[in-house]
Amino acid sequence: KQEVTQIPAALSVPEGENLVLNCSFTDSAIYNLQWFRQDPGKGLTSLLLIQSSQREQTSGRLNASLDKSSGRSTLYIAASQPGDSATYLCAVRDGYNFNKFYFGSGTKLNVKP
Amino acid sequence: GAVVSQHPSWVICKSGTSVKIECRSLDFQATTMFWYRQFPKQSLMLMATSNEGSKATYEQGVEKDKFLINHASLTLSTLTVTSAHPEDSSFYICSVPGGGQVGSNQPQHFGDGTRLSIL
Numbered sequence A: 001k002q003e004v005t006q007i008p009a010a011l012s013v014p015e016g017e018n019l020v021l022n023c024s025f026t027d028s029a030i031y032n033l034q035w036f037r038q039d040p041g042k043g044l045t046s047l048l049l050i051q052s053s054q055r056e057q058t059s060g061r062l063n064a065s066l067d068k069s070s071g072r073s074t075l076y077i078a079a080s081q082p083g084d085s086a087t088y089l090c091a092v093r094d095g096y097n098f099n100k101f102y103f104g105s106g107t108k109l110n111v112k113p
Numbered sequence B: 001g002a003v004v005s006q007h008p009s010w011v012i013c014k015s016g017t018s019v020k021i022e023c024r025s026l027d028f029q030a031t032t033m034f035w036y037r038q039f040p041k042q043s044l045m046l047m048a049t050s051n052e053g054s055k056a057t058y059e060q061g062v063e064k065d066k067f068l069i070n071h072a073s074l075t076l077s078t079l080t081v082t083s084a085h086p087e088d089s090s091f092y093i094c095s096v097p098g099g100g101q102v103g104s105n106q107p108q109h110f111g112d113g114t115r116l117s118i119l
Helices: none
Strands: A004-007 A010-014 A019-025 A030-038 A044-051 A056-059 A062-067 A072-077 A086-094 A101-103 A107-112 B004-007 B010-013 B019-025 B032-038 B044-051 B067-073 B076-081 B090-096 B114-118
Touching: A004 A086, A010 A019, A019 A030, A019 A086, A019 A107, A030 A062, A030 A072, A044 A056, A044 A062, A044 A072, A072 A086, A101 B044, B004 B090, B010 B019, B019 B032, B019 B090, B019 B114, B032 B067, B032 B076, B044 B067, B044 B076, B076 B090
Parallel strands: A010 A107, B010 B114
Antiparallel strands: A004 A019, A019 A072, A030 A044, A030 A086, A056 A062, A062 A072, A086 A101, A086 A107, B004 B019, B019 B076, B032 B044, B032 B090, B067 B076, B090 B114
16 A cells, blocks of 8 residues: 655744755555645645656746655745745555545644744 | 635534535536545545445445435535544545546645534
């Protein structure tokens, strides 16, 4: 069974710092990988989607990379802002069963003004 | 704007009550929708896959008679928590595959979730 791990579980940084969130998965047979943002008590907002054939995706200050063979993805946030404070989740879509999505437990980010 | 609408956002009720949660796909027809549960400080766990026109597919350990799913139309799926008890208190979130179909390369879209509190 696929297992998704996110490190660190929590991160606190001063405003303006660049930071990296890590996601690892045990089975490289994935269809795609998606990064989400979740604010307290809210649903998930999709940030970036990387197909299994892609190496990275960029949106504004966010850059996500994927190394499928090693089972790793990183989310890079440039010039962090207090508004970036949230929990960030990564999820992989199973390459055999498209109905299956496996989520990490998230990284709770706090950007201090 | 929102792609998925989930209602209600918050429910507080007494033990033994049945609670219905609605999930609507606003932008496209969805033959498949997903229901997740999230306990505090934990990640999302898939409960079941809702299939329009056929029975839902439940994940191992999820009670079918406890969590009734009805995919009434191509834009609406409902989750009913029957005879809810305090241990059912959780955050329930639905999602729709991008484009409404499994296998799509589009991102998955999530509702805002329903916080269920059983007293």
